[in-house]
Amino acid sequence: MTQVVTPSRASSRARRSSGRRFPLVRVIVLGAIAVAFISPIVFMIVTSLKTRADATSIPPSWIPDPFSLQAFTSILAPGSGTPVLQWFANSMIAAALNATLVVVTASLAAYPLARMQFRGKNVVFGVIVATLLIPPVILVIPNYLIVSELGWLNSLVAIIIPTAASAFGVFFMRQFFLGLPIELEEAALLDGANRFMIFTRVVLPLAKPALATLALLAFLGNWNDFLWPVYVLFSPEVQTLPAGLSTLQSANAVRYDLLMAGAVVASVPVLALFVFLQRFIIEGVSRSGVKG
Amino acid sequence: MATRTDEGVLSVKGAPRASGHTRRRGAERTPRRQTRQQAVATPWLFLSPYLLLFGSFVIVPAVFGVWISLHAWDYTLPLKPFVGLNNYIDLFQPGSTVFATFWGSMRATGIFTILSVPLLLVVPLAVALLMTKKFPGRDFLRAIYFAPYVLGVAVVAVLWRYLLDNNIGLVNHYLGVLGLPDDTAWTTSTPAAWIALVGVTVWWTLGFNAVIYLAGLQDIPVELYEAARVDGAGPVMQFIHVTLPGLKPILSFITIITLLASANMFGQSYLMTQGGPGRETRTAIYQIADTGLRNFQMGSAAAMSYVLTVFLMAISVFVFWIFREKKPQKEAQS
Numbered sequence: 001m002t003q004v005v006t007p008s009r010a011s012s013r014a015r016r017s018s019g020r021r022f023p024l025v026r027v028i029v030l031g032a033i034a035v036a037f038i039s040p041i042v043f044m045i046v047t048s049l050k051t052r053a054d055a056t057s058i059p060p061s062w063i064p065d066p067f068s069l070q071a072f073t074s075i076l077a078p079g080s081g082t083p084v085l086q087w088f089a090n091s092m093i094a095a096a097l098n099a100t101l102v103v104v105t106a107s108l109a110a111y112p113l114a115r116m117q118f119r120g121k122n123v124v125f126g127v128i129v130a131t132l133l134i135p136p137v138i139l140v141i142p143n144y145l146i147v148s149e150l151g152w153l154n155s156l157v158a159i160i161i162p163t164a165a166s167a168f169g170v171f172f173m174r175q176f177f178l179g180l181p182i183e184l185e186e187a188a189l190l191d192g193a194n195r196f197m198i199f200t201r202v203v204l205p206l207a208k209p210a211l212a213t214l215a216l217l218a219f220l221g222n223w224n225d226f227l228w229p230v231y232v233l234f235s236p237e238v239q240t241l242p243a244g245l246s247t248l249q250s251a252n253a254v255r256y257d258l259l260m261a262g263a264v265v266a267s268v269p270v271l272a273l274f275v276f277l278q279r280f281i282i283e284g285v286s287r288s289g290v291k292g
Numbered sequence: 293m294a295t296r297t298d299e300g301v302l303s304v305k306g307a308p309r310a311s312g313h314t315r316r317r318g319a320e321r322t323p324r325r326q327t328r329q330q331a332v333a334t335p336w337l338f339l340s341p342y343l344l345l346f347g348s349f350v351i352v353p354a355v356f357g358v359w360i361s362l363h364a365w366d367y368t369l370p371l372k373p374f375v376g377l378n379n380y381i382d383l384f385q386p387g388s389t390v391f392a393t394f395w396g397s398m399r400a401t402g403i404f405t406i407l408s409v410p411l412l413l414v415v416p417l418a419v420a421l422l423m424t425k426k427f428p429g430r431d432f433l434r435a436i437y438f439a440p441y442v443l444g445v446a447v448v449a450v451l452w453r454y455l456l457d458n459n460i461g462l463v464n465h466y467l468g469v470l471g472l473p474d475d476t477a478w479t480t481s482t483p484a485a486w487i488a489l490v491g492v493t494v495w496w497t498l499g500f501n502a503v504i505y506l507a508g509l510q511d512i513p514v515e516l517y518e519a520a521r522v523d524g525a526g527p528v529m530q531f532i533h534v535t536l537p538g539l540k541p542i543l544s545f546i547t548i549i550t551l552l553a554s555a556n557m558f559g560q561s562y563l564m565t566q567g568g569p570g571r572e573t574r575t576a577i578y579q580i581a582d583t584g585l586r587n588f589q590m591g592s593a594a595a596m597s598y599v600l601t602v603f604l605m606a607i608s609v610f611v612f613w614i615f616r617e618k619k620p621q622k623e624a625q626s
Contacts, residue, residue: 108341140581141360146356165349242445260454287507
């Protein structure tokens with residue numbers, strides 16, 4: 001055993017030493033890219049804390065002078081025509097309900113596709129996966145008419161329910177269930193548990209990380225969705241933040257202090273989620289690629 | 293616990309066949325396996341909430357869209373006369389009112405896709421390659437590169453329209469500091485607008501592709517690199533003969549999703565350039581949404597969306613074909 005290990009250990013030592021030479025250059029390059037990547041976000045936050053005059057001063061400064069919450073107080077004031085607080089609440093409600101709906105329906109659907117044998121299973125799964133490749137644009141016009149027919153136009157329901165049919169979610173949860181050890185479910189089956197009990201008491205507790213990841217991705221997707229809310233939500237008081245930002249931009253084309261304050265309000269929840277749960281989000285994304 | 297789980301292997305539907313074969317005891321359990329089979333309705337009960345949504349908002353609209361495209365379907369008018377293939381014919385008739393606007397928007401989508409996809413394939417790969425080896429702070433950097441992606445297109449576009457402002461924008465200011473032209477109209481003139489739209493999209497989605505690449509790179513067995521090194525392969529040869537073949541499935545996945553994402557570009561153009569100057573950066577999606585959901589000419593818009601879809605499907609098939617073609621060659625070589 002040791003004899004076999006020796007050469008590979010030697011080579012890994014060689015790699016490590018060459019790795020030591022490179023990282024300095026590498027870290028500098030990567031660090032420079034990181035600065036370029038983070039500074040626009042920093043500047044957005046900086047500008048939101050400036051006064052109107054300061055936001056458009058030349059040369060642009062990285063420190064607000066003076067610090068001012070004027071932009072926030074003016075867009076958050078009730079009766080400003082751009083009800084940012086209302087948009088925030090709408091976005092929260094819609095994203096939370098949509099994510100819940102995605103997680104519940106996708107995990108329920110994925111379980112039999114991973115663990116049961118039944119007639120039609122391959123057809124169902126094949127059709128679901130095939131729709132991952134349909135460009136969403138072909139659904140926009142007919143879904144507008146369907147939503148209109150259901151009386152959901154200009155209401156949050158329009159952005160909570162139709163987008164909850166997540167083919168990705170089913171695919172993602174099925175992959176996760178397939179990777180779980182089957183023994184616990186078998187033990188429960190022998191103990192006389194029915195399928196639904198096994199699903200809720202055995203499988204779902206084991207699937208918590210995947211459920212959290214899917215919930216996060218669905219929440220982010222719904223929070224950031226743009227085209228659909230812009231067209232189905234037309235009154236300011238029912239809009240979500242991305243659609244609202246568009247309204248805010250057309251109302252205040254060069255009031256960059258206000259626009260950046262609006263953008264900060266739209267970013268804070270997702271940036272906070274990302275900072276605290278980035279491992280789940282990044283691993284969810286990378287897993288979707290590896291398994292795809 | 294352990295013996296118990298061993299006994300149960302075949303009593304559950306969908307258990308991996310292979311494990312049944314490796315365990316003798318499994319064979320005796322076959323009769324029980326049948327009695328344990330769930331009722332016919334069980335899987336469908338699990339599936340029903342999802343299938344209700346999926347049917348109503350994916351399958352029905354995908355088919356209903358075809359029906360709409362065969363009518364002069366104006367949302368605001370009571371009569372929606374059947375016009376056969378006229379909506380499609382109009383799109384291909386050079387003199388028709390929709391011809392110029394539709395193909396102009398297809399051209400914009402084409403330009404954006406051709407400019408953005410190569411960058412979004414190569415740059416994130418380069419970043420991922422720089423990050424394959426562990427070093428302190430790697431996860432932190434990865435998080436920073438990914439951060440713009442969580443912002444969403446509305447925030448990204450509103451933010452960059454400010455940074456790219458001709459007069460007071462940060463971008464022109466720093467270009468001036470570097471002694472470069474500092475009066476480029478990034479959002480109101482071409483080709484500058486294309487550079488802006490593509491650059492912003494790279495900033496926004498680089499991290500997403502890099503994270504997927506990184507996961508793929510880490511799945512390539514280290515032994516392959518060691519073997520290549522023993523055979524005298526330098527870094528370039530290792531990249532060509534180990535990294536690229538090992539990344540092939542990931543590469544085809546990223547190519548497809550990046551192509552589809554770029555071809556579906558909407559928010560950047562809607563918020564940063566408003567489709568301008570003129571209609572130059574108005575993409576196909578923008579045109580379809582505007583025709584169908586602003587002007588309510590839904591028949592024509594639906595026809596446009598199917599024409600775009602045919603293009604996208606053809607490109608996807610082409611990409612799959614490219615990545616298939618090389619396989620037999622590789623095997624022949626090795």
